[in-house]
């Protein structure tokens with residue numbers, strides 16, 4: 001019989017829990033998607049009673065949830081589920097209190113919203129306090145390590161306590177509705193799938209541009225940089241979903257099997273090709289929408305010493321397999337860019353011969369926008385209606401707007417989907433151990449190459465589109481970045 005769930009959140013007073021986890025759970029509850037008997041055990045170090053925790057939680061939810069859905073009745077129901085337990089994660093004795101709060105009639109899900117350096121001690125203490133019963137699941141937040149060796153350590157530690165089938169590694173990009181739609185678009189539409197390879201596609205662009213800076217996370221971010229923070233996980237997942245072969249079924253195993261083949265087929269970027277394949281940037285002071293923005297090195301928390309951590313990275317990658325031979329994948333991501341945009345652009349080849357003398361040969365493009373304005377645009381060529389000019393061709397756009405074409409009032413946050421799937425025991429939108437490790441292997445080679453070859457960070461103005469070099473990365477190949 002399916003047991004009711006105890007959702008145990010480690011790091012319940014942290015930024016992620018406040019901004020993402022509790023709002024996601026609240027939204028699920030407000031849509032009646034949380035079973036009545038699910039309990040939420042919020043764990044953090046700060047001494048507090050459940051009442052005091054709930055007062056803070058209420059304030060924080062009011063900031064982050066959809067105000068139109070808020071009601072005191074819903075809040076009362078949600079608050080009823082929550083219990084706060086003050087625990088020092090490295091103190092074994094404190095876990096006895098947690099053990100008393102759990103019940104053998106229920107199945108625990110442990111959510112580690114903490115730095116990975118705490119995973120080992122938390123697992124050990126959970127084990128010693130006999131908290132690991134009833135096939136417990138564990139949810140791991142990124143980063144899983146900072147290179148291949150440390151990610152293996154993290155994975156091995158967790159594997160001593162939980163089998164892989166019960167480990168849910170979050171990459172919140174996989175929970176975004178539009179990212180899931182990418183699979184549907186590719187594998188439920190014959191005409192798209194039939195044109196999805198190097199015979200039709202000239203190149204692929206993936207842009208994840210953010211307007212935010214590092215949001216007070218200097219000490220974390222400066223050790224990490226944009227390649228580790230965004231490319232190793234989110235962009236890598238997008239590359240996999242764009243490039244993978246159709247999985248046999250939609251099970252987690254089949255999807256992971258196909259994704260891992262893509263990561264393995266990524267051509268290494270090493271000292272022989274790093275100079276022409278990678279651009280690194282760091283934002284300097286600038287302006288956006290009338291607001292003055294600090295440079296990276298002046299952000300709160302920055303040290304005295306100059307930092308060469310990249311806040312922008314652009315990469316030209318190749319996938320060495322049959323389908324994608326010779327098709328460049330241009331990836332770019334940066335903080336403090338002019339606009340927040342996440343989009344994938346599939347750029348088709350030009351026609352072999354243009355029979356319309358009145359128009360240039362305009363290649364098709366398929367633009368998949370993940371955020372904002374989630375949707376798909378197909379850029380096509382069509383005749384402009386005109387009697388005067390018999391045959392004037394122009395680029396026109398077919399648009400599919402996901403929000404307006406669905407019955408949803410709002411696009412749910414990725415964490416809502418991911419929570420539901422963990423609760424239901426569906427791993428297909430979570431990342432497997434091998435994927436994480438292979439992705440680190442590729443990133444490690446690249447980072448080592450830029451270190452030995454001295455690939456410098458180039459400054460770019462906050463509020464701009466990144467360093468000029470990133471334009472050249474693609475323009476030197478006779479192409480240009482898509483501008484929405």
Ligand code: BG6
Nearest residue numbers: 142172208210212229230234342
């Ligand atoms: C996180 C990164 O994983 O993703 C952040 O650590 C980044 O640096 C964030 O800002 C971006 O997520 P989203 O959903 O806003 O694109």
